[in-house]
Amino acid sequence: MAKLLKLFGIVVGALIGLFVIALVGVALLFDPNDYKPEISAAVEDATGRTLTLEGDLELNIFPRLRIALGEAELSDAAAFGTEPFVSIEGARLQVGLLPLILSQSLEIDEARLDGLTLNLARNAQGQGNWESLGQAAAAEDEDALIDDDEAIEPGEGGELAVAVQAIVVEDAEVNWTDGVTGETWQLSDFNLELEDFGPGVAFPMSTSFALSGEEIAINLAAEMQATADLNGNSYLLEELFVDIDGSGAAWPGGEGALALQFAALEADLDAETVELSGLVLEFLDVVVSGDLSGTQLFSNLSLAGGVEIEDFDPQDLMDLFDVEIETADPDTLERVGASAQLAYDSDRMLLEQMSLRLDDSTLTGSLGMLGETLSFDLAIDEFNADRYLPPAADEPEEAEGSLDEVDLPLEFLRGLDANGRFAIGSLQFDGLTFSDLALDVSADDGRIRLTPSAGLYGGTYAGAIGIDVQDDTALLTLQQELASVDVATLMQDYLELEMFTGTLSLDMDVAATGANVGEVMRALDGDVSFALSDGTWEGVDVWQQMRGARATFEREDAPPAPDGDPRTPFSSISASGVIEDAVLTNDDLTASFDFMTIAGAGVVELLNDSMNLAVTASFNDNELLQSDPLMADLAGDSLPLTVTGSLGAPSVRPDFSALVQAEVQEAIDERVEEEREELEERLEDRLRGLFDR
Numbered sequence: 001m002a003k004l005l006k007l008f009g010i011v012v013g014a015l016i017g018l019f020v021i022a023l024v025g026v027a028l029l030f031d032p033n034d035y036k037p038e039i040s041a042a043v044e045d046a047t048g049r050t051l052t053l054e055g056d057l058e059l060n061i062f063p064r065l066r067i068a069l070g071e072a073e074l075s076d077a078a079a080f081g082t083e084p085f086v087s088i089e090g091a092r093l094q095v096g097l098l099p100l101i102l103s104q105s106l107e108i109d110e111a112r113l114d115g116l117t118l119n120l121a122r123n124a125q126g127q128g129n130w131e132s133l134g135q136a137a138a139a140e141d142e143d144a145l146i147d148d149d150e151a152i153e154p155g156e157g158g159e160l161a162v163a164v165q166a167i168v169v170e171d172a173e174v175n176w177t178d179g180v181t182g183e184t185w186q187l188s189d190f191n192l193e194l195e196d197f198g199p200g201v202a203f204p205m206s207t208s209f210a211l212s213g214e215e216i217a218i219n220l221a222a223e224m225q226a227t228a229d230l231n232g233n234s235y236l237l238e239e240l241f242v243d244i245d246g247s248g249a250a251w252p253g254g255e256g257a258l259a260l261q262f263a264a265l266e267a268d269l270d271a272e273t274v275e276l277s278g279l280v281l282e283f284l285d286v287v288v289s290g291d292l293s294g295t296q297l298f299s300n301l302s303l304a305g306g307v308e309i310e311d312f313d314p315q316d317l318m319d320l321f322d323v324e325i326e327t328a329d330p331d332t333l334e335r336v337g338a339s340a341q342l343a344y345d346s347d348r349m350l351l352e353q354m355s356l357r358l359d360d361s362t363l364t365g366s367l368g369m370l371g372e373t374l375s376f377d378l379a380i381d382e383f384n385a386d387r388y389l390p391p392a393a394d395e396p397e398e399a400e401g402s403l404d405e406v407d408l409p410l411e412f413l414r415g416l417d418a419n420g421r422f423a424i425g426s427l428q429f430d431g432l433t434f435s436d437l438a439l440d441v442s443a444d445d446g447r448i449r450l451t452p453s454a455g456l457y458g459g460t461y462a463g464a465i466g467i468d469v470q471d472d473t474a475l476l477t478l479q480q481e482l483a484s485v486d487v488a489t490l491m492q493d494y495l496e497l498e499m500f501t502g503t504l505s506l507d508m509d510v511a512a513t514g515a516n517v518g519e520v521m522r523a524l525d526g527d528v529s530f531a532l533s534d535g536t537w538e539g540v541d542v543w544q545q546m547r548g549a550r551a552t553f554e555r556e557d558a559p560p561a562p563d564g565d566p567r568t569p570f571s572s573i574s575a576s577g578v579i580e581d582a583v584l585t586n587d588d589l590t591a592s593f594d595f596m597t598i599a600g601a602g603v604v605e606l607l608n609d610s611m612n613l614a615v616t617a618s619f620n621d622n623e624l625l626q627s628d629p630l631m632a633d634l635a636g637d638s639l640p641l642t643v644t645g646s647l648g649a650p651s652v653r654p655d656f657s658a659l660v661q662a663e664v665q666e667a668i669d670e671r672v673e674e675e676r677e678e679l680e681e682r683l684e685d686r687l688r689g690l691f692d693r
Contacts, residue, residue, distance in 0.1 A: 032057040043074070047133050049085060050075040061097065064109060068092035080121050080129040089115025089171075108164040116172040116190075124179040162230065164197035172209075185213045194226075202227045202238065216248035234268040253320040258283045272297040276305070284320065286312050292342070302345040311337035311357060329387035335359050347371060354378075373444075376420035385429040403518035410515070414469045416443040427454075431493045434461070446470075457493075459485035459503070473515045478526075482506040487532060502535020502570075510579055521607055522582055529576035541566035543595055543624075550630045559630065569594060582606045589613065595624050595631070604647070611650070613643040 036053045043051040055070010073087035091114065096107035121129045172190035176183075190209040197203045206223040221243050227236040242260040263278025276292040292305035314336045318325060325333065337357040343350040350368030357363075365378035424437040435455035442449045446469030453462045459482060466477040488501040510526030513519075544566065548558045570593050577586035584604040591598040597620060602613030619625060621635035645651040 032059045047074070049077075049133070052084075055090060058092070063097070064094050065097040066092065066094040076119065076121075077129050077132050079123065083119055084117070085119060085129060087115075087117045088113065106162045108162075108167075110166045110168065111164070112166075112168045112170070113172070114170050116169070118172075118174045119177075120174065121177040122179055126180055162197070162199060165195065167194040167197070168192070183213065185211070187211050197228070199231065200227065200229050202236075213248075213250070215250035216246065218244055218246040218251070220244045232268075233270045235266070237265040238263065240265065253284060256284060269297070272299060285316055286310075300346055304341075304343050306339070306341045308339040309337055311335050326391055327387060328389050328391050329384075332359055332387050343368075350375075372417050374418040374420070376418075376422070378420070379423040380425065380427075382426040383424055383428075385427065386431065403521060404516050406517040408474050408515060408517070408520070410469055410472070410474060413443075413448060413467060413474065414446040416448060417445075418443045431496075432490070433457070433493060456482065457486040457489045459483050459505075461485075470513075473513050473519075475511065475513045476520060477511045478508065480506065480508040487535065498538050500532065500535055500537060502532045502573075504530065504532050506530040524579055524582045524606065526579045527576070528579060528584065529574070531572065531574040532570075533572045535570060535573075537568040537570065539566055540568055542568040542593065547628065547630050550634075554630070556630070577604070579606070586613070589615065595620055595622065600641075600643070602643070609646045611644065611647065615641040615643055617641060 033056055036057065039057075040051045040053065043049070051072065051074050053070070053072050055072060056068075057070070058066065058068035060066040069088070069091045071087070071089055073084035076083060076085040091112065093111050094109040096105075096109070099105040099107050119129070169190065169192040172187075174187040174190070176185040176187075178184070188210045190207075192205075192207045194205045195203060202225045204223070205226045206221075208219075208221040210217070210219050212218075222241065224240040225238040227238075229235070240260070240262050242258075244258040244260075245256075246258065247255040259280075259282040261278075261280050262276060265274070265276050267274045272295060274292075274294040274297060276290075279288075279290045279292070281288040287310040288307065289310075290305055290307035292303060294301065294303045296302050312335075314333050317323075318333070327333065335357060338355065340351040340354045343352060348368060348370050350366060350370075352366045352368075353364075354366060355362060355364050361380055361383045363378060363380045365376065367376045367378065369375070419442050420440075422439045422441070424434070427434045427437050433456075437454040438452070440449075440451040448467040448469075450465040451463070452465070453460070455461075462481045462483075464477075464479040466475075468475040468477075483505050485504045486501075487504040488498070490504070491497050491499055506529070508526065508528045510524055510528070512521070512523040512525065514521075514523055541562070544559070544561055551558050570591060573591040575586050575589040577584045579585075582605070584606060585602075586604070587601040589598070589600040589602075597618050598615055599618070600613050600615030602611060604611040617639040619631070619634045619637050619639075625635050626632050642653055643650050644653075
């Protein structure tokens with residue numbers, strides 16, 4: 001047996017030696033340059049293009065298989081001009097021959113491509129210059145296709161071990177001309193270097209290139225550690241660093257740098273998973289970091305991860321882009337930052353654990369799409385919206401156009417699908433300050449409901465807003481309730497007036513239908529009521545004014561004014577009314593002062609902001625009135641008044657027609673009384689005369 005094995009070894013060694021001698025002989029006796037015409041002809045038959053081999057061809061077989069090509073070019077389709085479709089300055093490949101034959105191991109010493117220039121183009125009809133490649137041999141290729149039943153399945157030939165010392169692409173260029181859009185792009189100075197590549201082994205990889213278009217130019221350089229398991233179909237990139245310098249009109253800010261890095265990007269394509277960790281992006285002085293994981297990449301994509309934007313000054317970005325945003329408070333828009341967790345699959349896309357920071361305010365919560373429904377649960381700790389409004393104009397702009405020109409967004413409202421809650425701990429808007437504000441929202445198939453509530457100046461606000469989209473109109477309903485609101489601070493903040501104090505309550509329930517704002521306003525119907533209790537009318541002392549007027553009427557000296565600021569206390573002011581076609585009708589206006597009671601009725605035209613009320617002021621017969629000699633005899637008297645003008649600037653005047661009518665009626669009543677007394681006296685005299693007889 002030993003002799004047999006020895007003999008077998010001698011035979012195998014001899015065969016290998018003969019094979020090596022044969023390879024050396026072929027390498028010495030065979031010159032590939034002699035076959036340039038045949039090679040060019042074969043390429044032209046296969047592609048329909050002309051291959052020009054300017055440089056030398058090189059073929060070495062032993063001890064390493066080396067194939068080299070000098071300058072060469074392949075012509076373009078005739079319709080695209082005379083420039084070559086592709087050209088190279090040189091290319092070479094060197095592999096180990098014996099390892100490939102004996103151990104199915106592909107050992108590549110070097111794969112190198114120098115000076116590649118590729119010209120890609122599309123004409124005005126949308127046809128690309130690469131589309132005609134191979135059409136000349138298409139019919140022959142169909143006959144040479146392998147039948148499906150005879151196709152070699154992956155892995156049938158065994159696993160091929162691959163090891164690469166270097167892959168180098170140097171000074172490559174790709175030009176793109178688009179005859180459809182008129183765009184041109186150039187990828188130039190492309191370099192790629194890969195060293196010590198092997199299955200499951202980390203290897204260094206670097207690349208750089210320049211990309212330019214009509215409005216942008218960038219230079220990119222990147223390096224990383226890569227690991228590839230070709231048999232396991234898994235890949236790993238680590239320690240990636242990418243630096244980009246950009247310029248041009250299309251580059252944000254006109255000029256700048258971008259830096260991208262991540263710790264690891266791992267993909268297992270067979271398992272359909274990907275993991276990205278340690279991502280950091282720096283651009284325009286904004287730093288974004290995050291992590292991302294994905295599963296079921298090709299079947300039912302699911303992603304999860306987190307992202308954080310470090311706090312930055314948005315004023316820097318606005319200056320860079322020459323954007324000016326004027327705000328009422330110039331010390332705003334100085335800090336922005338954010339963080340969130342991302343969740344995505346075929347049924348949902350969510351941002352959870354959100355934190356959005358703007359100056360002194362922070363928004364937290366969740367936001368996303370559940371199917372086709374927008375879902376949210378958001379909260380802000382505090383927000384002063386007035387700081388972000390435009391500065392107040394010196395003169396208010398007059399509204400232009402008609403309200404009929406402002407159409408309701410019916411299609412948008414009909415398609416709105418949302419469900420969520422929005423809350424603010426403290427909100428200042430339009431001068432008003434709300435606390436613990438909450439807004440519940442539901443919208444589906446044209447039916448929208450908003451339910452706001454808040455604390456307001458010691459009291460509460462609650463409401464219900466409904467929108468029901470019909471064919472070409474919408475029904476709007478509005479219910480509002482104020483309870484126990486401190487009207488003094490309300491008016492001070494909202495109107496900057498110190499006019500009334502007291503506690504305000506209000507109820508409103510109105511509805512309207514229309515296709516535009518004008519129609520809705522004209523169709524307004526409903527009920528409204530309010531009550532103001534236990535307060536004062538600041539800046540006006542009605543009692544003192546009436547005493548002064550009475551003194552003037554009686555030609556007496558004016559009484560001295562009391563100490564302190566003028567004010568008129570009242571116990572209640574209330575009214576209710578019915579709104580029909582934007583006209584409010586009231587018949588129960590009442591106001592109770594210490595010395596006087598007011599009752600009235602009238603109408604308020606809401607569209608014109610005008611009113612016409614008839615009011616009667618009756619003097620109370622009480623201790624206050626009786627204690628003043630000037631006013632005591634007015635007990636029980638009444639004074640008719642008219643209230644006209646706008647709600648914001650009412651005009652109160654005596655109702656002279658009512659006064660005249662009252663005087664006439666009083667004179668008539670006095671005359672009738674005199675006539676009655678005179679008739680009674682005559683009747684008594686006659687009766688006395690009869691009895692005296």
